[in-house]
Amino acid sequence: MIAHSVFFYIFSLIAIVSAVMVTVSKNTVHSVFFLILDFISISCLFIMIGAEFLGMIMLIVYVGAVAVLFLFVVMMLNVAEQKGQWFSSRWDGGTHIPVGLLVSLIIFFELIIVIGGWKYKPDLLNSLSINISTEVTNTRSIGNVLYTDFILLFQISGMILLVAMIGAIVLTYRERAGVKRQSYVKQISRERDEGVHLVEAERNKGVKIDA
Amino acid sequence: MDSYFSILFSEVYKILFLLVPVLVSVAMIVWLDRRVWAFVQKRRGPNVVGPFGLFQSLADALKYIFKEIIIPASSNKLVFVLAPVVTMTLALISWAVIPFGEDFVLADINVGILYLFAVSSLGVYGIIMGGWASNSKYPFLGAIRSAAQMVSYEVSIGVIIINVLLCVGSLNLSDIVMAQQNLWFVIPLFPMFVIFFISALAETNRPPFDLPEAEAELVAGYQTEYSGMMYAMFWLGEYANILLMCAMGAVLFLGGWLSPIDIFPFNAIPGPFWLIFKILFLFILFALVKATVPRYRYDQLMKLGWKIFLPFSLFYVVLTSSFLLYFDLLPGK
Numbered sequence: 001m002i003a004h005s006v007f008f009y010i011f012s013l014i015a016i017v018s019a020v021m022v023t024v025s026k027n028t029v030h031s032v033f034f035l036i037l038d039f040i041s042i043s044c045l046f047i048m049i050g051a052e053f054l055g056m057i058m059l060i061v062y063v064g065a066v067a068v069l070f071l072f073v074v075m076m077l078n079v080a081e082q083k084g085q086w087f088s089s090r091w092d093g094g095t096h097i098p099v100g101l102l103v104s105l106i107i108f109f110e111l112i113i114v115i116g117g118w119k120y121k122p123d124l125l126n127s128l129s130i131n132i133s134t135e136v137t138n139t140r141s142i143g144n145v146l147y148t149d150f151i152l153l154f155q156i157s158g159m160i161l162l163v164a165m166i167g168a169i170v171l172t173y174r175e176r177a178g179v180k181r182q183s184y185v186k187q188i189s190r191e192r193d194e195g196v197h198l199v200e201a202e203r204n205k206g207v208k209i210d211a
Numbered sequence: 212m213d214s215y216f217s218i219l220f221s222e223v224y225k226i227l228f229l230l231v232p233v234l235v236s237v238a239m240i241v242w243l244d245r246r247v248w249a250f251v252q253k254r255r256g257p258n259v260v261g262p263f264g265l266f267q268s269l270a271d272a273l274k275y276i277f278k279e280i281i282i283p284a285s286s287n288k289l290v291f292v293l294a295p296v297v298t299m300t301l302a303l304i305s306w307a308v309i310p311f312g313e314d315f316v317l318a319d320i321n322v323g324i325l326y327l328f329a330v331s332s333l334g335v336y337g338i339i340m341g342g343w344a345s346n347s348k349y350p351f352l353g354a355i356r357s358a359a360q361m362v363s364y365e366v367s368i369g370v371i372i373i374n375v376l377l378c379v380g381s382l383n384l385s386d387i388v389m390a391q392q393n394l395w396f397v398i399p400l401f402p403m404f405v406i407f408f409i410s411a412l413a414e415t416n417r418p419p420f421d422l423p424e425a426e427a428e429l430v431a432g433y434q435t436e437y438s439g440m441m442y443a444m445f446w447l448g449e450y451a452n453i454l455l456m457c458a459m460g461a462v463l464f465l466g467g468w469l470s471p472i473d474i475f476p477f478n479a480i481p482g483p484f485w486l487i488f489k490i491l492f493l494f495i496l497f498a499l500v501k502a503t504v505p506r507y508r509y510d511q512l513m514k515l516g517w518k519i520f521l522p523f524s525l526f527y528v529v530l531t532s533s534f535l536l537y538f539d540l541l542p543g544k
């Protein structure tokens with residue numbers, strides 16, 4: 001049990017320190033690296049309480065996919081320069097900081113409400129209406145309730161994500177004129193007759209090829 | 212306290228017993244790769260150091276160790292040094308769950324296949340970190356390419372794994388092997404095996420998908436600024452990943468440690484040897500592909516991943532599950 005709590009404190013310490021470093025560190029790319037470290041240590045904590053499936057899914061989805069895209073965006077956009085402009089002393093009267101303050105105030109009060117109303121519930125396992133068996137693996141038990149009791153909610157959340165994905169594509173897609181695309185079918189189905197022309201060229205006059 | 216130490220020592224002993232053979236076989240596999248490549252092109256390949264040139268990789272390693280490690284002045288030093296370490300570590304930790312035989316596995320965890328998938332999806336970080344920290348154009352372009360490529364092909368590998376899991380009903384790798392006792396999954400899921408093989412090539416940045424280090428365009432991609440032992444660690448990590456992908460293919464589709472037919476001369480050979488044969492078979496296929504197929508263009512690569520492999524493997528998930536449901540073969544009821 002001692003080893004267990006030692007590991008718990010190590011992982012939670014890493015999680016908290018890296019969460020603080022995400023906001024504190026000056027380099028945006030470093031922030032994303034700390035975010036990744038945070039995700040990894042939280043998934044370790046999940047595994048330690050026996051929720052191995054959740055821990056692995058956390059790694060695959062957040063660290064393997066979402067954080068890669070974060071990193072991508074941060075590296076490509078060069079956010080570090082903009083950040084310097086926003087918080088420099090010669091602030092040009094932009095609206096970023098008031099809006100940012102408003103949003104962070106709202107989140108702060110929400111957090112206070114949540115933390116104020118939050119308490120441990122030692123008899124949680126007994127008071128649940130769902131029957132949790134300790135015999136089966138937690139992958140199986142999650143699957144059992146996710147696809148039976150909560151199938152509607154599960155499907156609806158899937159639809160919401162799909163709509164969000166399509167919406168993002170529709171909003172950012174713009175058709176560019178003059179882009180040359182390769183079509184395999186067109187290339188392969190090209191016959192000799194289309195490729196080679198016999199042109200009667202008049203003397204001392206050029207031939208137009210494009211026509 | 213005494214029992215803690217005894218557990219610690221026995222675990223460290225087991226880990227060393229796994230890691231040292233893996234590292235040695237990575238060195239050997241580099242030699243094999245170059246040798247196969249050479250034979251396809253009617254050359255001799257490395258044949259000077261040791262019998263058949265077997266110690267070529269050791270000589271190379273020695274050379275790398277004695278070379279100077281150059282850290283570019285404008286690089287982000289910590290991340291620059293961390294990148295090869297991350298690549299190497301991630302390539303080695305995933306070997307913990309590979310089952311070499313019945314009850315012959317370091318960590319027999321319930322979600323083994325998810326662990327493998329998670330660790331292989333983390334592998335992209337070593338490359339991104341290396342490419343970004345070098346603070347130079349070629350490595351950065353290589354890293355961006357590599358990240359996009361690996362994330363894309365992970366998706367299709369994930370869907371392929373779902374196909375296998377539908378037939379097994381468990382995420383444990385030993386269970387996956389034991390489910391293939393009567394029929395290896397390569398037979399009913401043959402199209403998925405082909406797609407898995409091609410996606411594995413893309414996931415490990417092997418030719419014909421080695422765009423992140425396309426030497427004609429990007430010098431050496433994300434490895435351009437690396438030298439000495441740090442370069443060698445990238446190299447070793449890459450080959451350890453290739454071996455891991457071969458092992459994953461062997462476990463998912465080729466029946467892991469099981470012998471092809473359960474009769475005397477075959478089943479007398481112990482399980483680990485069968486797994487090693489299968490890994491070698493897949494690796495030689497990897498090497499032959501490298502020697503024979505020209506490099507893809509980047510848009511072709513993305514098109515193949517998203518527009519062909521992903522829809523097809525999703526379709527196959529529907530096909531597999533309807534087949535299992537119709538014939539009442541769904542496992543784990």
